Amino acid sequence: xxKTNSQNIWLSRQKKDxxxxxxxxxxxxSRAAYKLLDINKKFKIIKKKSKVIDLGASPGGWTQVIAxxxxxxxxxxxxxxxxxxxxxxxxxxxxxxxxxxxxxETLQRNYFDVVLSDMAANSSGHRFTDQINAEKIYxxxxxxxLKYLAAKGNFICKFFRNSLExxxxxxxxxxxxIVKIYKPNSSRKSSKEIYxxxxxxxxxxxx
Ligand SMILES: C[S@@+](CC[C@H](N)C(=O)[O-])C[C@H]1O[C@@H](n2cnc3c(N)ncnc32)[C@H](O)[C@@H]1O
Numbered sequence: 695x696x697k698t699n700s701q702n703i704w705l706s707r708q709k710k711d712x713x714x715x716x717x718x719x720x721x722x723x724s725r726a727a728y729k730l731l732d733i734n735k736k737f738k739i740i741k742k743k744s745k746v747i748d749l750g751a752s753p754g755g756w757t758q759v760i761a762x763x764x765x766x767x768x769x770x771x772x773x774x775x776x777x778x779x780x781x782x783x784x785x786x787x788x789x790x791x792x793x794x795x796x797x798x799e800t801l802q803r804n805y806f807d808v809v810l811s812d813m814a815a816n817s818s819g820h821r822f823t824d825q826i827n828a829e830k831i832y833x834x835x836x837x838x839x840l841k842y843l844a845a846k847g848n849f850i851c852k853f854f855r856n857s858l859e860x861x862x863x864x865x866x867x868x869x870x871x872i873v874k875i876y877k878p879n880s881s882r883k884s885s886k887e888i889y890x891x892x893x894x895x896x897x898x899x900x901x
Contacts, residue, residue, distance in 0.1 A: 713880045717755070723779075724755030726812060728880035729889070730850075731759055736876065737891055739848045740764070745806045747771040747842065749791055749835055750813030750852075752778040760810075771801070791834045795841070804898055806842050811835035811851040814887075828854045832862065840869060840897065849892040856886070866890060869897035 697705070708714055713725040722728075734740050740763050751757050751772035758781060760770050766783050775790040787794065791813065813835055815827040832853045839849040849870065853862065859875075867873045871894030881887050 722755045722758055723753040725880060727755035727759050729812075729878040730756045730810070732878035732880060733850060733876060733889060733891065734759070734763065737848075737850075737874075737893070739850060739891070739893070740808055743768060744808050745844075746808040746810065747773070747801075747806050749773050749809065749811040749838060750831075751786070752776040754778050754781055754784075756810060756812055757781050757784050771806075791838060795834065795837060801842060803841055804844050807844055807847050809835075809839040809843055809847065809849045809851075811838070811849075814852060825854070825856050828856070829858055836866065839892075839895075840899075843895045843898075845895060845898050847895040849890070849895070851890045851892075852887055853890055854886040855888055862890070866892050870894055871896055 711725065713728045717723070717725045717727060740746060740760055742764050744764075745768070746760050748757050748760060748770060752774035754772070757770055757772045761781055761783060764770070768783065770781075770784045771787065772778065772781070772784050773787040773789060773791060773794060775788070777788060778786050780786070787800075813831045815824070815831055817824055818827070832851060835851045839851070843849060863873055863875065870892035873893070874891040875888050876891050877888050
């Protein structure tokens with residue numbers, strides 16, 4: 695079947711992308727692995743013994759990076775609404791985060807040292823709809839982090855530059871000691887994707 699122009703542009707970009715090549719060589723399931731490697735090199739969020747949960751984990755690049763940092767010694771929890779092939783020492787929960795938040799009885803509150811979210815919705819092709827979906831996902835991840843993070847825990851979350859950025863940063867500053875915005879080298883320059891790095895959770899509610 696003949697490819698469309700945008701499919702051809704996508705294919706040629708994939709062929710040139712250094713992080714796709716590197717991922718293949720290193721056996722990472724996604725180029726996204728390099729974003730977490732970069733974030734962790736700069737902010738030292740994930741330690742050998744941190745209790746980590748990975749939201750929007752499939753196909754598993756970030757989970758592989760966490761497992762590597764921890765020498766496969768800790769149990770990692772990963773959640774996604776898409777299936778994921780097994781990773782050693784990873785407990786995978788196949789669910790949508792919004793469902794999970796409504797009915798979870800499996801995870802302990804205020805337990806994790808690190809909540810990571812690389813969740814993203816598929817593009818609808820409509821800028822406004824995409825923006826609303828991205829905001830919804832960000833607020834789901836934030837709700838999850840506030841419920842499951844332990845005191846002094848850290849939250850790393852993907853979101854997209856938009857008009858709400860300032861509000862998001864101001865809100866999250868109420869619950870963490872340090873908040874930064876970071877764009878890893880491997881995040882495409884053309885993408886509005888950025889990462890919120892929130893360090894030192896200080897807003898624990900046990901009710
Ligand atoms: C960019 S991919 C994550 C890539 C992953 N970090 C890696 O390194 O391989 C985004 C993921 O978020 C997941 N996702 C989006 N919305 C979700 C939701 N509401 N609940 C669970 N997973 C969700 C998608 O299914 C998708 O697998």
